[in-house]
Amino acid sequence: MKKYYLGIDLGSTTSKAIIIDEEDNIIGRGITNTRANYMVATEIARFEAIYNARFSILKMKLEKEIKSNPSYEKYIADIESAFQYLQFKHKMEKLYIKFKDTIETTFENEKKETIANIVDTIVNTIGPKIRTAYLFENLGKKNQFFRDIVSERYNAEIKKSDTDLFDPLMLVYDKSITSVENELTEFDFKELIFQSIELMDEKYAKLDEAYEADNSSIEFDTEINLLQGKHKKIYDSLKDHLEFVANMDIHITNMVGTGYGRALLPFPEKSIKSEILCHAFGAHAIFPNTRTVLDIGGQDTKAIQVDSHGLVTSFHMNDRCAAGCGRYLGYIADEFSISLNELGPLAIEAKKEVNICSTCTVFAGAEIRELLNVGEKRSDILAGLHRSIVMRAMSLLARSGGVKNEFTFTGGVARNQAVLKYVTELVYKNYGNDIIINIGSDSIFMGALGGAMFARRSMKN
Amino acid sequence: MSKEVAKEKSMIIQKEMIANLSLELSNVKKTGKKVVYTFVPGNISELIRAFDMLPVYPEINALQSAMRKKSEKFIRDAEKMGHSEDVCTYVKCDVGMMINGNVGSSGDVVPPPDLLLLSYTGCFTFMKWFETLKRSYPDVPVAMLHTPYQAGAEITPEMTEYMVKQLKDEVIPKMEKVSGNKYDEKKLKEILKNTSKTEELIMKIFDTTQNVPSPIDAYFAGVYYIGPINNGFRGTQEAVDYYEMLYKEILERVEKGLGPITPEGVMEEEKFRLVLEGPPNWTHFREFWKLFYDLGAVIVASSYTKVGGVYDNGFRVDPEKPLESLANYCMNCYTNLNLPQRVELLSNCITKYKADGFMVNSIKSCNSFSAGQLMIMRQLEEKLEIPVGFIESDLVDPRYFSYSNIKNRLESFFQMLEQRKLYSD
Numbered sequence: 001m002k003k004y005y006l007g008i009d010l011g012s013t014t015s016k017a018i019i020i021d022e023e024d025n026i027i028g029r030g031i032t033n034t035r036a037n038y039m040v041a042t043e044i045a046r047f048e049a050i051y052n053a054r055f056s057i058l059k060m061k062l063e064k065e066i067k068s069n070p071s072y073e074k075y076i077a078d079i080e081s082a083f084q085y086l087q088f089k090h091k092m093e094k095l096y097i098k099f100k101d102t103i104e105t106t107f108e109n110e111k112k113e114t115i116a117n118i119v120d121t122i123v124n125t126i127g128p129k130i131r132t133a134y135l136f137e138n139l140g141k142k143n144q145f146f147r148d149i150v151s152e153r154y155n156a157e158i159k160k161s162d163t164d165l166f167d168p169l170m171l172v173y174d175k176s177i178t179s180v181e182n183e184l185t186e187f188d189f190k191e192l193i194f195q196s197i198e199l200m201d202e203k204y205a206k207l208d209e210a211y212e213a214d215n216s217s218i219e220f221d222t223e224i225n226l227l228q229g230k231h232k233k234i235y236d237s238l239k240d241h242l243e244f245v246a247n248m249d250i251h252i253t254n255m256v257g258t259g260y261g262r263a264l265l266p267f268p269e270k271s272i273k274s275e276i277l278c279h280a281f282g283a284h285a286i287f288p289n290t291r292t293v294l295d296i297g298g299q300d301t302k303a304i305q306v307d308s309h310g311l312v313t314s315f316h317m318n319d320r321c322a323a324g325c326g327r328y329l330g331y332i333a334d335e336f337s338i339s340l341n342e343l344g345p346l347a348i349e350a351k352k353e354v355n356i357c358s359t360c361t362v363f364a365g366a367e368i369r370e371l372l373n374v375g376e377k378r379s380d381i382l383a384g385l386h387r388s389i390v391m392r393a394m395s396l397l398a399r400s401g402g403v404k405n406e407f408t409f410t411g412g413v414a415r416n417q418a419v420l421k422y423v424t425e426l427v428y429k430n431y432g433n434d435i436i437i438n439i440g441s442d443s444i445f446m447g448a449l450g451g452a453m454f455a456r457r458s459m460k461n
Numbered sequence: 462m463s464k465e466v467a468k469e470k471s472m473i474i475q476k477e478m479i480a481n482l483s484l485e486l487s488n489v490k491k492t493g494k495k496v497v498y499t500f501v502p503g504n505i506s507e508l509i510r511a512f513d514m515l516p517v518y519p520e521i522n523a524l525q526s527a528m529r530k531k532s533e534k535f536i537r538d539a540e541k542m543g544h545s546e547d548v549c550t551y552v553k554c555d556v557g558m559m560i561n562g563n564v565g566s567s568g569d570v571v572p573p574p575d576l577l578l579l580s581y582t583g584c585f586t587f588m589k590w591f592e593t594l595k596r597s598y599p600d601v602p603v604a605m606l607h608t609p610y611q612a613g614a615e616i617t618p619e620m621t622e623y624m625v626k627q628l629k630d631e632v633i634p635k636m637e638k639v640s641g642n643k644y645d646e647k648k649l650k651e652i653l654k655n656t657s658k659t660e661e662l663i664m665k666i667f668d669t670t671q672n673v674p675s676p677i678d679a680y681f682a683g684v685y686y687i688g689p690i691n692n693g694f695r696g697t698q699e700a701v702d703y704y705e706m707l708y709k710e711i712l713e714r715v716e717k718g719l720g721p722i723t724p725e726g727v728m729e730e731e732k733f734r735l736v737l738e739g740p741p742n743w744t745h746f747r748e749f750w751k752l753f754y755d756l757g758a759v760i761v762a763s764s765y766t767k768v769g770g771v772y773d774n775g776f777r778v779d780p781e782k783p784l785e786s787l788a789n790y791c792m793n794c795y796t797n798l799n800l801p802q803r804v805e806l807l808s809n810c811i812t813k814y815k816a817d818g819f820m821v822n823s824i825k826s827c828n829s830f831s832a833g834q835l836m837i838m839r840q841l842e843e844k845l846e847i848p849v850g851f852i853e854s855d856l857v858d859p860r861y862f863s864y865s866n867i868k869n870r871l872e873s874f875f876q877m878l879e880q881r882k883l884y885s886d
Contacts, residue, residue, distance in 0.1 A: 260869075274873035277880065311884060312877040314842060314849050317870065399835055399851075401842070 007451025010261030013298025028053030082196035085134035278450030284310030296413035303400035316400035324392030347418035350383030487569035503582030503791030527743035527857035583796030624788030652696035662704035680760035732757030
């Protein structure tokens with residue numbers, strides 16, 4: 001039997017799970033936002049990584065076929081999207097029930113009814129929109145969490161409806177979301193896969209109709225055209241493989257936990273590793289020439305120096321102040337009433353960077369309001385804020401011994417394009433243009449990857 | 462770890478010594494003995510003793526207050542008086558203790574000073590500290606003793622001469638006036654003979670960490686070992702007896718191959734040997750120590766235990782040159798060394814005591830230690846290619862001790878050490 005290894009990184013903001021095989025290849029990724037309950041977050045991330053692993057194994061098994069026939073790849077990607085949608089749908093149904101429950105217990109008489117009606121309308125509007133986003137627009141690939149997917153659209157609908165019930169409607173959402181988020185559901189992979197396939201039939205049937213009606217709301221691209229009219233045939237040739245991965249036992253031989261919540265994991269002591277070591281090890285595995293790692297996570301920033309084996313030689317962390325890490329961005333997003341994902345793109349549009357003097361997250365909030373009052377542009381202020389975070393990271397790097405070639409940037413914040421821009425700019429400026437800067441698409445998973453790699457190695461020793 | 466904690470004889474003796482001193486201090490009204498406030502780094506207690514006076518060390522009062530969990534209130538009270546958040550917490554704790562009745566660790570009132578002996582060795586805050594005390598005790602004379610910094614990495618004859626001149630012209634006349642006794646050089650020489658013996662013994666004691674396993678923890682237990690010599694007993698027969706006893710006990714441990722004693726018994730497996738730079742945190746001293754011994758880490762040398770005198774490079778007082786000896790002793794204290802000298806001293810410790818790593822405990826409110834620590838760390842890392850670690854806390858302000866942050870860093874540091882050991886084998 002093949003052996004697999006699991007790494008769990010319980011961060012302060014997100015929980016990540018990575019499954020690797022015996023050659024350190026990543027075959028499964030899972031991520032969720034860490035709310036009050038670390039244990040649930042761990043399980044959600046783990047389940048997701050295992051589902052994802054089944055898809056990866058399927059793709060690995062079909063490597064040859066995929067090469068010769070691109071429609072296979074598209075088809076698998078499609079059912080994976082549908083699979084993610086079905087999980088979402090299940091949660092959404094729960095959330096709807098919870099909404100009703102919250103309305104029932106929070107409001108009285110007429111108000112109750114009015115709010116219930118608005119919420120019904122909202123749910124009926126956003127539900128199909130999200131379905132389309134999953135099935136046709138790759139929403140599942142965007143690594144957004146349930147809460148963010150719903151809240152973005154829920155808020156937009158409230159704004160659109162121009163109701164004076166803004167606060168009660170937000171209250172309904174806030175009171176309902178966490179309990180649904182903290183609810184753990186383990187899906188039967190096989191059952192969900194075959195439901196996904198049914199969804200495919202629907203998707204492509206509709207596609208045919210849409211074609212005929214020339215409905216331009218659905219974007220036709222070459223990829224979709226690939227499957228046009230032949231998805232059933234592809235399904236027939238994939239059926240056995242799908243059965244196989246759905247039934248196979250993904251045997252986790254060993255696991256290692258890391259991150260802030262690691263002490264809460266029911267793992268033996270030797271299976272708990274410091275996130276410093278894990279991040280460095282993971283980053284080094286993806287970029288083997290890494291000598292300096294900068295990890296900007298939710299609640300801390302780490303500057304780590306590693307040797308040629310990926311072993312840590314020294315590290316420095318900020319832990320006195322939040323003004324250099326992810327939570328700062330979260331706070332700023334709240335101040336601007338936008339979502340975390342919108343921060344970076346807005347900052348990138350800036351024409352200049354407004355200088356932010358406050359060294360404290362909370363005071364920066366006051367400074368922002370002041371700057372807005374004097375007419376500074378949101379994007380320029382955001383650019384300044386992003387730059388100030390990176391300046392802090394640079395000073396931490398300097399304290400830890402500077403940037404050595406190559407430099408790898410990891411952590412959730414590495415996904416933010418504006419942060420990336422300033423990291424690149426300031427690393428070049430301070431350490432020369434010869435420094436190679438690595439940022440991988442898996443940067444948020446480095447800690448979990450390092451954990452999984454330690455898990456594999458400790459079985460060998 | 463064995464749960465049985467044997468109180469060693471030396472520990473009992475030390476407790477008695479310190480209790481007797483505070484008793485003596487609380488009786489000064491009856492005995493008429495004069496009290497001199499002074500500082501640990503460059504504490505020329507021998508001279509105080511030569512005039513039959515008694516020393517009080519405000520830093521020791523502060524750290525004892527912290528260990529008794531009283532420092533937070535004292536600090537807050539001092540802040541209410543206007544002392545800024547950034548002022549050294551030893552100072553604020555001391556000021557707070559004073560305005561709360563100046564009750565010392567034994568529960569007795571610490572008598573007010575008759576003389577403020579301001580020997581500011583490597584720490585300029587000392588000057589401000591005594592300026593503050595001077596305001597509270599306006600009639601008490603201040604004797605200034607300026608210790609020149611070893612900026613050029615050496616003690617020149619001129620520097621010694623400069624200090625001796627201050628002793629002769631400033632310190633001794635004031636001591637004569639306050640105590641009513643004449644300066645008696647013969648007596649000072651006799652006292653210094655004991656100092657010399659003590660210094661020799663202390664060096665031997667801290668050298669026992671060359672053994673594997675180390676029989677002592679040179680930081681967490683080390684701060685107790687330096688207690689008598691830094692807390693009023695330099696040059697006394699009691700100190701010589703204490704250190705002889707302690708050395709004998711440690712040699713017995715070496716013979717039996719025993720590791721250091723911790724508050725929870727003998728440390729059974731020595732996993733990591735560290736050299737530690739910087740003072741300890743006193744408010745959570747036990748928890749801080751536990752974080753190390755729980756993970757099998759023993760400190761084989763520390764700079765903090767050299768704060769009241771550095772004997773590693775062969776310096777010992779010469780009873781035949783009493784004033785010169787006192788001068789050179791002051792100039793030779795750890796925080797009076799320049800940064801390259803500190804790097805060299807620490808580097809020698811790392812090599813001599815076979816340390817696996819180097820760690821800095823950076824103290825928020827201590828400039829004389831904290832300045833240059835990152836540079837020291839980098840240089841040692843480069844020179845010796847050893848793992849280095851950095852944690853932050855404070856002397857006596859509990860608000861700056863973050864248990865989980867320190868634990869997180871220490872765990873990472875020790876796992877890093879472990880991993881490196883694993884891969885280098």
